Amino acid sequence: MKYLIVDTSSRTLLLSASNGKGDVSLSLKDLDRHGAILAVVIKQFLDLLEISPADLDFLGAGVGPGSLTGLRVGLSTIKGISLPYNIPVVPFNSFDPLAEGICFDDFVICRKGREGHFYWRTYLKKRPGETLFSSIVEIKEKLDKSIVVCSERNEELVDFQDYRTFLLEPSPVLMRKIVLEAFRSGKILSGLDLEPVYLQKSVAEINWDGRNSRKT
Amino acid sequence: MKYLIVDTSSRTLLLSASNGKGDVSLSLKDLDRHGAILAVVIKQFLDLLEISPADLDFLGAGVGPGSLTGLRVGLSTIKGISLPYNIPVVPFNSFDPLAEGICFDDFVICRKGREGHFYWRTYLKKRPGETLFSSIVEIKEKLDKSIVVCSERNEELVDFQDYRTFLLEPSPVLMRKIVLEAFRSGKILSGLDLEPVYLQKSVAEINWDGRNSRKT
Incomplete structure (x- = not known):
């Protein structure tokens, strides 16, 4: 092939x-x-x-x-x-190749958009939810503290210090x-x-x- | 850098x-x-x-x-x-970058040399042993059945079917x-x-x- x-x-x-x-x-x-x-x-x-x-x-x-x-x-x-x-x-x-490398059950992948905003998608039991674009405030309102927040960049995880975070490659x-x-x-x-x-x-x-x- | x-x-x-x-x-x-x-x-x-x-x-x-x-x-x-x-x-x-990706405690990494022979190195509790070159028969005499045998190639793992095997990338x-x-x-x-x-x-x-x- x-x-x-x-x-x-x-x-x-x-x-x-x-x-x-x-x-x-x-x-x-x-x-x-x-x-x-x-x-x-x-x-x-x-x-x-x-x-x-x-x-x-x-x-x-x-x-x-x-x-x-x-x-x-x-x-x-x-x-x-x-x-x-x-x-x-x-x-x-x-986001799907990034999700493939994660060993947690429930997680969210975030990627910075314009200032103060992120693209994000939850994966519950590894199944992808809707892909969304929201402000940090909106995202935090919706995200339970038990979820692991994942991103490719350390400087993006700084916005989620009140969550467990995980850096992706x-x-x-x-x-x-x-x-x-x-x-x-x-x-x-x-x-x-x-x-x-x-x-x-x-x-x-x-x-x-x-x-x-x-x-x- | x-x-x-x-x-x-x-x-x-x-x-x-x-x-x-x-x-x-x-x-x-x-x-x-x-x-x-x-x-x-x-x-x-x-x-x-x-x-x-x-x-x-x-x-x-x-x-x-x-x-x-x-x-x-x-x-x-x-x-x-x-x-x-x-x-x-x-x-x-x-072998060390290959070993870095393995999550088992005790394993051996094998890589085919000339016909019937392998390069191999044991990693017990992740610490590397000596790097050796031996025939398959010699290796099997020395390897306990509890160890996981790892290699980059499926066709090399065929020689170790009586062990737990693991394919490396x-x-x-x-x-x-x-x-x-x-x-x-x-x-x-x-x-x-x-x-x-x-x-x-x-x-x-x-x-x-x-x-x-x-x-x-």
Whole structure:
């Protein structure tokens, strides 16, 4: 099975690819240049695997929630590879590979959005709940103190010091595991239908709405 | 801290590197071309990190046991980067990053050598014993049935079906953890003094010995 899987929703770019015999797992943390790096890295790894985009059986794409710019870069790139060859895409919630590495029963995964706000999702008995975007205050109103709060970044856990906290390491191997399971159970779509989970408006959109509402 | 760490002792090439702000973790499994790939990949990642070999504070090198050719390629490359700039090297036993990911108290790590033989090392209460090279028969004579036998490859665990077995996934993140700890406790040497843990003779050496003993 030949595949390429990418998640660009956080500050860690994850990539996993295989030519059906060997495979590649890559994590690039805090390089802050997903836009400049992603296409270059994909080309380098397809070359190492001695395959071209046309050979791929499927693509995988983390659809968020997370960085708006990161998701635009990642999903545009995956669409750009998928469309010319009509390669099916396995979309996945970007929190699910993180959840896969957690050994607690009940936990919540948080990821910083705009100032004072987080994306978050509870996993009770490991089953994912709804993916939400809320202020820290709103989240704490809803979260029982018995739950473990997980995040990829220590500075995000500081906001949850009254909870048990757990630092996560994003893993391309767990990402691949999630996507291979989803592919085997037929959870594929066309590159045309690939959509991000944005949940929050960008600052540009908020400013636009503000200007428009003043005009009317 | 800027560093580059490499292990080429198995069929999975592991690489970890940092420019002091961001970092890279890479695993290339079963590509079978360490010799052709290693220098290329190192160059690509130093470029992604926007550093050059001269900037590195230290190097890390897995010294085996494992593939003789893999170790020659890996250690020659690390020496080649170390010597011109006198960059210190942190050597590590290639089994130690594997052991780091194991949750059992008492286990042994095995890695196939030449036909019918394994490299192996016991870890009792997680503390490493001597690294050895023995036939399967010799190993089984010494191993208590209560111990868990661990290996990176399912086909190697088949030889230990009368034991509890556990499949390992080599991880560049655990490799980095081991090496950073060793660096902080001052376990460094000059590139000149870097030596592989071979433990077994290559087939070429065995043939040479055979020819020489016949002549005398």
